[in-house]
Amino acid sequence: MNLISGPSLDELKSMLDRAIAEDFIPYEEFLGRYVTKDEAKTRYANLRKWVDAKGHFWVGNGPFYLDKVDIIAKIITIKAFREFPDTADKWARFAEPMISEVDVTVPLTITPGQAIEFNIDITCRGVPYKVDDIMYVKYIIRHGNKTKIGMATPITDGKWIIRLSAEESKELTPGSAELIVIVVSKLVGVPTIVRQPFVILTPSPSPSPSPSPTPGVVVTATVTKSITTVITVAVTTTTLRETVPITVTQTTTEWTTTIVLAVALFATGFATAWFITRKTK
Numbered sequence: 705m706n707l708i709s710g711p712s713l714d715e716l717k718s719m720l721d722r723a724i725a726e727d728f729i730p731y732e733e734f735l736g737r738y739v740t741k742d743e744a745k746t747r748y749a750n751l752r753k754w755v756d757a758k759g760h761f762w763v764g765n766g767p768f769y770l771d772k773v774d775i776i777a778k779i780i781t782i783k784a785f786r787e788f789p790d791t792a793d794k795w796a797r798f799a800e801p802m803i804s805e806v807d808v809t810v811p812l813t814i815t816p817g818q819a820i821e822f823n824i825d826i827t828c829r830g831v832p833y834k835v836d837d838i839m840y841v842k843y844i845i846r847h848g849n850k851t852k853i854g855m856a857t858p859i860t861d862g863k864w865i866i867r868l869s870a871e872e873s874k875e876l877t878p879g880s881a882e883l884i885v886i887v888v889s890k891l892v893g894v895p896t897i898v899r900q901p902f903v904i905l906t907p908s909p910s911p912s913p914s915p916s917p918t919p920g921v922v923v924t925a926t927v928t929k930s931i932t933t934v935i936t937v938a939v940t941t942t943t944l945r946e947t948v949p950i951t952v953t954q955t956t957t958e959w960t961t962t963i964v965l966a967v968a969l970f971a972t973g974f975a976t977a978w979f980i981t982r983k984t985k
Contacts, residue, residue: 708760709775716761724748767792802828802837802891810883810900816876816907822866824856826887832862837890844884847904848877856885878906 706712722728727741754763762770767788772781784792809823824841826833841856841864852875856864866883881904887896 707762708770708773713760717755720748720752720755724752798891801894802833802889803894804828804833804838804887804889804896806885806887806896806898808883808885808898808900810902813903813905814873814876815905816873816878817870818873819870820868820873822883824864824866824885824887826862826864832860833889834861839888839890842886842888844886845876845881846884847881848879850875850877852876876904878904880904 707716724745727744729735729739729741729744751761751763755761758771760770760773764770765785765788767785767790768782769785770780771783774780805827807825807827809825811820814820822843826838826841835858838858841858843854843856843866845852852872854866856866858864866885881902883900883902885898885900887898889895
C-alpha cells in the first residue's frame with residue numbers, strides 16, 4: 705500500500721468517503737466503548753482536509769511532517785511541526801557529552817573519633833550538574849589495609865556531601881589515606897573518578913586519673929640552743945591530720961667542749977692552790 709503516490713491514493717480516498725457516510729468505526733464492538741460516532745466523523749473530516757492539502761495519506765504529528773511529494777523529480781518537502789512539545793534544540797545538549805567535573809574538598813588531616821565532612825562540587829562547563837541527572841555519587845576511603853565504602857548525599861544541584869559520624873571515624877586506621885569519589889551520570893556512559901590523599905592522625909590517649917595522695921609525714925623542727933638542745937618535731941599525716949609532738953634531747957658538741965674546758969681549768973686551779981698552801985705550812 706503506497707500512501708504518498710500511485711493509484712492506491714484514489715482507492716484510499718474512496719474508502720475515506722465511504723467511512724464518513726457510514727459513520728464507520730473499526731472493530732465497533734470494542735472501540736465503540738471509547739470512540740463515539742460524532743468523534744469518528746470529526747477525525748475523518750480532519751483526515752480529508754489533510755489529504756486535500758498535502759496530496760497524500762502519510763499523516764505525522766512528530767517534530768517534522770511530510771509536506772509535499774514530487775515523484776517525478778524525486779523531491780520531498782519536510783517541515784517542522786511547531787506544536788510539537790519538544791523544542792528544536794532539545795537534543796543539542798548531546799552534541800557535546802556532559803561529562804561531570806568534580807572538585808572534592810578534603811582536610812589535610814583528620815582525627816579518628818571526630819565527625820568528618822567531605823564537600824563535593826559537581827559541574828559541567830561551569831554549570832552546576834543537576835541532581836536529577838546524576839545516578840549516584842559513591843565514595844571509597846582506603847586506610848591502612850582496609851576500605852570504607854558508602855554513598856554521598858545530595859544537597860542541591862552541583863553540591864554533594866560525605867558525612868562520617870564520630871563512631872564511623874573511629875574505625876579509620878592512622879597513617880596515610882586516600883578518598884576516591886565516583887560520579888555516575890545518567891546522561892553519559894563515562895563516570896568521573898577523583899582521588900584525594902589525606903592523613904589520619906593517631907588519636908590522643910585519654911588522660912590518666914590523678915593519683916590519690918600518699919599518706920606522708922611533714923616534719924617541722926624548732927631548735928633551742930642551751931646546754932642541751934631540745935628539738936620539737938611536729939608530725940602530720942595527710943590521712944589523720946593530727947600533730948604529734950616528739951621531744952628529742954641531744955647534747956651539742958659546742959657546749960660539751962666548753963664544759964670540759966671549764967672543769968679542767970677548775971681542777972688545775974684547785975690543785976695549784978692546794979699545792980701552794982702545803983708549801984707555806
